[in-house]
Amino acid sequence: MNFLFHVVPSDHPLLRYQHEYVSLCEGLRELGYTFYGTAEYWQEPEKKQFLIHKAPVSFVSDVAVYNTYYFAAFPEAIKEVDYSRINILIDREDGLYGTYGHPMFKKFNLILRTHYNGHINYTYYHPNIKPWAFGLSNRIMKAVDDSFDEPTIDRILVNFRIAHQLRDKAAHSFVPFLAERYPVFNRITNEIGALGTSASTTEYDRINWEQSGHRHDPAYYRLLNTSILTSTFGGFVFLKPFATNRIVRQGQHFYGLLSKILKGLGKDDAVCYFIDQYDSWRLWEAFYAKTCPVHMDFEYWKWILPVMPKNKVHYWGVSGFRFEQSAQELLEMHRDDILQIANQGRTWSAANYGPVPVADRFLKLVKELEKRGDF
Secondary structure: OEEEEOOOOOOOOOOOOOHHHHHHHHHHHHOOOEEEEOOOEEEEOOOOEEEEOEOOOOOOOOEEEEEHHHHHHOHHHHHHOOOOOEEEEEEOOOOOOOHHHOHHHOOOOEEEEOOOEOOOOHHHOOOOEEEOOOOOOHHHHHHHHOOOOOOOEEEEEOOOOOOOHHHHHHHHHOHHHHOOOOOEEOOOOOHHHHHOOOOOOOHHHHHHHHHOOOOOOHHHHHHHHHEEEEEOOOOEEEEOOOOOOOOOOHHHHHHHHHHHHHHHOOOOOHHHEEEEOOOOHHHHHHHHOOOEEEEEOOOOOOEOOOOOOOEOOOEEEEOOOOHHHHHHHHHOOOHHHHHHHHHHHHHHHHHHHOHHHHHHHHHHHHHHHHHHOOO
């Protein structure tokens, strides 16, 4: 079985960081599978080559892999999809109404969707949509490992580049309650961008900074490893129930009224809401680093990953909107217990979301399709 990845070339104006391809292909390579791309992608400076090589003219794949960025760059390419083979779409895009539901993907055998949410009836769109995750790549793991042995400081790292509704809510309702014991450190690093090509910037880091959309920064990974807690909140809050714009939203009026009643009674109104767009690179970088990720409770909010983390085992999660109560519980935790959560999160993330386990999970899904003859 071999694979063709449809890649947005590095010289295209709509180029995006195609992380989902990188981690998957790193795993496929380690497992010994053959894959090519429609263009070269992802330089590996240490090997002086690309991870994904451009396919020879004679190459015929068993499985075609696309991402949503490819169809944004080449909208006419949908007409060239060969439905006699297995076709898979990876949708890592933000937003409530994602590309995953577009009718043009109805014939795809499989759609792997990050930000998968149990409050959204994905089968309303297509029954072939499965949960996926950002996960880890070798670049991320190496960058974290390089500063892993530095001492841990009792502080909470909060350094988001982009505002999210939930991040703002946590910044006002959760983080201040921790500040006396865990001071807030909110420096946003841009070490490579600031230093440019100076002697202190390695070629390896400069190339990875450029091709990751400026997400690669050794100073940032040092902050992760040296902060006992890291805020990984992300997402936008919506009233239940999930509905497309083709459905009357009477239910949302009900939940809006219920929210006002619960607030008036001094009760948690989280039962009236759901949160979308919760996944991020920061979440997985924090999982793998020597820090305890702080986010909302995955199970409470029905956020679905292929393999679920456990609250207070692999991360610290806020249930409902009980931010102050959760912060007080965290303040009562012994330092060693927080470090244990951080260590367990690191082990869990590497075992389930490193390149090899991601590729292995992908291959199992493909083999299920092949066994059923769904192409």
